[in-house]
Each structure stands twice: as structure tokens, then as C-alpha cells.
Amino acid sequence: MEPVAGRAYGIADKVEAFVRETIIPFERDPRATSHGPSDELVMEMRARAREAGVLTPHILADGSHLTQRETAIVLQRSGLSPLGPLACNTMAPDEGNMFLLGKVATDEQKARFLGPLVSGEARSAFFMTEPAEENGAGSDPSMMMTTCVRDGNDWVINGRKKFITGADGAKVGIVMARSEDGACMFLTDLPDPAIRTVRVIDTIDNSMPGGHAVVDIVDLRVPASQMLGQSGEGFTYAQVRLSPARLSHCMRWHGVATRAQEIATDYANRRMAFGKALIDHEGVGFMLAENLIDLKQAELMIDWCASVLDTGSAGTIESSMAKASVSDALFRVADRCVQVMGGTGVTGDTIVEQAFREIRAFRIYDGPTEVHKWSLSKKIKRDWKAANA
Known part of the structure; x- marks a missing residue:
């Protein structure tokens, strides 16, 4: 593979400095609730990011998108x-x-719906x-129950959705429904x-933000x-969105797992037990070593x-493969970090316990590990049949 362009590292370094210096102090903000950070907190942090020049860093000023490899670093x-x-x-x-709107939307749709998201x-x-x-x-997704029916110049949509992330407080919606032709996507104001x-x-x-909602569409x-x-x-269109989106989840949670490893490493070097630092006990040191390998x-x-x-x-x-392997690997990292830190690891005193919870959920959304393995096993069978035809 060709080396990643230097511009990605320059952007990533700015992002890292901003997150470490400006955003980490917000982790104890009471506006970070059990259903996600409030929109007030989100907009305050985004104002800081705008000032620092790191808002939406994967989309450049001319509207072009970093490559996927560059995006991964950022x-x-x-x-x-x-x-x-x-x-x-x-x-x-x-x-x-x-990403989806950038690939599929018309110019008019981009101006109306994509612009406010990028900004x-x-x-x-x-x-x-x-x-x-x-x-x-x-x-x-072939089990789609939500319907859409053409009525003059409009489509009329009815159905119920569940686990809709961020629906509460969102301004832009992408709704999937089933017509006589098959699955459809619609943009709507919220x-x-x-x-x-x-x-x-x-x-x-x-x-x-907004948590995960049950929503009726009437x-x-x-x-x-x-x-x-x-x-x-x-x-x-769902595959246009979902393939890179699965990978983007891997990218973001890799960062959280890396931070959990930093915190656990610091703890293991400072905490004394049985006459020496925890890091010097093989049971602890080996867990941190295994984390480095998984990361x-x-x-x-x-x-x-x-x-x-x-x-x-299409990828x-x-x-x-990436979603299944990375989500499981990062969960092992988060789990070991909790274990290394003992009682402290299951408290809210650090973000380690949150990393454990968030990455556990990651193993399910955008396709559980088992669904991806099933998809891979079907490919293995297809390839075997083709080779033995």
C-alpha cells in the first residue's frame, strides 16, 4: 500500500491536541446525560472546534473528502x-x-440537507x-415493514422504527421505507x-446525543x-453508507480504546501491591501487553x-471482516483495562468503564459480529462452489 499523504497526519495532530486539551475536561460536564450529551453541550464543543479549525476535519474546504485511509487516521x-x-x-x-449524501444526493438536496450537517x-x-x-x-433489512406510497407529487410514509440514534433533537432525517419497487430513502426536515x-x-x-428512540411515523x-x-x-444506497460507516466506528472506538489503555497503564505503574507496582506483576503486565497487540x-x-x-x-x-474483528479486539482491550484497574475500573472516576460499555454496544450495532461472520461464511461457500464447479 502507498503511504498515507502527509496532510492527514497534520490534520490528525491538530485534532488530537484539541481533543486532549479542550474536550477531555468536558467529560465530567453534567450535560453529558444517560441519553447522551445535550445539544447545548454539543454546540458549545463544536463552537470550540470551529475556532480551533478542526470541525468536520475529514471534509475539506473545497467539499472534497479525505480518502478512507486518511479519514482513519483523523x-x-x-x-x-x-x-x-x-x-x-x-x-x-x-x-x-x-458520506451518503455526498455520494447520492442531488445538488439541491446537498444545499438543503448536507450543508447544515457539514457546518x-x-x-x-x-x-x-x-x-x-x-x-x-x-x-x-429485507424485512422492512415501513411503507411508502406515491400520492401525486408526494410520498406518504407509515411505520414504526426503533433504536434510531439521535432522533430526539435531529434536524435532518433519512427515512427508509418500502415501495412497490423495493426499498426507498427519503430526506426530511425534523x-x-x-x-x-x-x-x-x-x-x-x-x-x-438524543440516545436511541422508538419512533412512530404516521x-x-x-x-x-x-x-x-x-x-x-x-x-x-444503504450499502454505500454502511460499508464505510462500519469502518468509521472501528476508527473512533480505536481511539477510545487507546485512551483506556493509557489510563490503565498509568494506573498500573502508580498502584502498588505486594511490594511492587502492578505493572511488575506478570498477570497485569501481560494484559497490557496483549492490549498493545490487539490495538x-x-x-x-x-x-x-x-x-x-x-x-x-464496495468493500x-x-x-x-473489519467490523467483526476490530469490535471484538477492542472489547478485549477495554475489558482488560477494567480488570487491570480493579474496583476503580468499574467506577465513573475515569472513562474506562464508559469505554467498556460503549465498545460492548459496538459489537452489536451496524451488524452483530455473528451476522458478519455468517456473511463471510456464505462467501467461503460461494468461493468453494466456484472453485469446484
Whole structure:
């Protein structure tokens, strides 16, 4: 692989300095609630990022996007604090939604919906997942229950969505629904009285503003001009978004895991037990050594997958490999950090316990590890059949 351009390291260094010096002190801010940081806190941090020149750093002033390999370097640094991606505007779902709109939206749609996201003035939500108890779309999007019907110059959408990250407080929505042609995507302004938050769910993670909501969509009317792409092509567009989005999650949580390792390492070198520092006990030192190995292997997997995406490949198989392996590796890192720190590791005195919770959730969203392994096993079978035809 060719070396990554130097511009990425310059941007990443600025992002890291900003996160460490300006954003980490916000980690104890009471506006970081159990359902995610408040919009007041998000906008305050983004104002700081704008002043520092690190807001939406992966999208350049001319509108061009860093390569995936360059983006990986920048997003890993923004993830050194759970609040860093929010402050720098590199957080899900906005980062993935910006990528999708940049690829699929019309110029008019970009001006209206993408512009406020890139500037950090608005948040967005991606309405795809549906309640499992109603047998709706989850890891299998073909089970989509939400419908859209053409009515003159409008589409009328009805359905229920669940685990919709950031819906509460978002200004831009991307809604997936099923027409006679197949899956469709629509852009809509939020809030809208036809999109009703039933409840915000209590979940293990709390890094994303607005939390994760159950939402009813009742007779939502969307002009045909706000359909994203073509009717029936929604699953294709979903893959445009999801393959790099899975990798972006890997990038951000790699940063959080790196920070947890820093904290655990500091603790192990300062804490004394049985006449010596914890780091000098093999049981502890070996856990930190294993963390270094997992972090480096995860970094290499991210870089490899990013390089594949940069060739123009859809990268579906590669992103499944990265998502499954990196999420599990980073969870091992976070788990060992908690273990190294003992009682302190399960308190809110540091971000280590939050890293553990957030990365545990990461193993499920954007496809559980088992779904990605199932996808990979199907490829193995296809390849075997092709080789033995």
C-alpha cells in the first residue's frame, strides 16, 4: 500500500491536541446525560472546534473528502475522548449520513440537507431499524415493514422504527421505507409532527446525543424531490453508507480504546501491591501487553479495509471482516483495562468503564459480529462452489 499523504497526519495532530486539551475536561460536564450529551453541550464543543479549525476535519474546504485511509487516521484521534467525535463532527450517525449524501444526493438536496450537517449546525438521524417484536427490519433489512406510497407529487410514509440514534433533537432525517419497487430513502426536515418519538430507550451506551428512540411515523408526506436516488434502490444506497460507516466506528472506538489503555497503564505503574507496582506483576503486565497487540492488529485491519474502499470497491466483505474483528479486539482491550484497574475500573472516576460499555454496544450495532461472520461464511461457500464447479 502507498503511504498515507502527509496532510492527514497534520490534520490528525491538530485534532488530537484539541481533543486532549479542550474536550477531555468536558467529560465530567453534567450535560453529558444517560441519553447522551445535550445539544447545548454539543454546540458549545463544536463552537470550540470551529475556532480551533478542526470541525468536520475529514471534509475539506473545497467539499472534497479525505480518502478512507486518511479519514482513519483523523477519526482515531478524534476518538481519544467519547466526546471528541461529537465535538469534531465525526460522530455517527452524522458522519455516515454526510458520506451518503455526498455520494447520492442531488445538488439541491446537498444545499438543503448536507450543508447544515457539514457546518455542524445540525444533527441527523437514519431511520432504518424496526422493532424486533414486530418482526421488522434489523440485521436483515429485507424485512422492512415501513411503507411508502406515491400520492401525486408526494410520498406518504407509515411505520414504526426503533433504536434510531439521535432522533430526539435531529434536524435532518433519512427515512427508509418500502415501495412497490423495493426499498426507498427519503430526506426530511425534523422535527415533523408526523414523526413522533414514543420513547428514548435506556441502553448500555450514552455517548450519542438524543440516545436511541422508538419512533412512530404516521402519514408523513415527503415531496418526490426529497427521495434520495431512485425508488427501489434503497438497499444499494444503504450499502454505500454502511460499508464505510462500519469502518468509521472501528476508527473512533480505536481511539477510545487507546485512551483506556493509557489510563490503565498509568494506573498500573502508580498502584502498588505486594511490594511492587502492578505493572511488575506478570498477570497485569501481560494484559497490557496483549492490549498493545490487539490495538496494533486492529489498526492494521482498519488500514487494510480503508485501502480497499479507496480503490472504489464496495468493500462489503472487507468491512464485515473489519467490523467483526476490530469490535471484538477492542472489547478485549477495554475489558482488560477494567480488570487491570480493579474496583476503580468499574467506577465513573475515569472513562474506562464508559469505554467498556460503549465498545460492548459496538459489537452489536451496524451488524452483530455473528451476522458478519455468517456473511463471510456464505462467501467461503460461494468461493468453494466456484472453485469446484
